[in-house]
Amino acid sequence: EAGVAQSPRYKIIEKRQSVAFWCNPISGHATLYWYQQILGQGPKLLIQFQNNGVVDDSQLPKDRFSAERLKGVDSTLKIQPAKLEDSAVYLCASSRQTEQYFGPGTRLTVT
């Protein structure tokens, strides 16, 4: 089966600009996760969807980050406006039960 797809793979923007990341989960996986992985750290969960509903967004900086999962399949994560500290790899994962499958990530550099 096809894995989790993410795009773009790399993005460079200036601070205060906006950016959007896209994720297509594995077919049939109801749960979708967005993680932020800062260099030298483990991934940190930003938001978790069950179908198109939000299960947990407690660590999402809602003043600048937003995410949606329309129709319970693809998802988009947006940052507006970006700050220097948002430089990180943004990982998308999906699961049917407890095992999560990760995409390759999007490396964001904010200058």
Place this chain on the structure above:
Amino acid sequence: AQSVTQPDIHITVSEGASLELRCNYSYGATPYLFWYVQSPGQGLQLLLKYFSGDTLVQGIKGFEAEFKRSQSSFNLRKPSVHWSDAAEYFCAVGFDSWGKLQFGAGTQVVVTP
């Protein structure tokens, strides 16, 4: 509060030698336990997982891990390391039924000839 600790930031091991990576967690019950590997520029790949039952679990690529309840640990081992095992390894713990994971900070493994 729940926490996951990987005490070793960086480990260097010779090819053919054994490898052990440590993971400790803090939680009032037995969580779900995972080890993931991340190669440069790649996403995370699941090596193995523990939910219940036999405390010694086998994974892919010749890795195994042992859950020790008394020590709140889930250490990863490989008897003989290959150069391709050079990567970053993350221990992850699931504390609830929704599947939310908390990751450790990772251990970078370098394999020398």
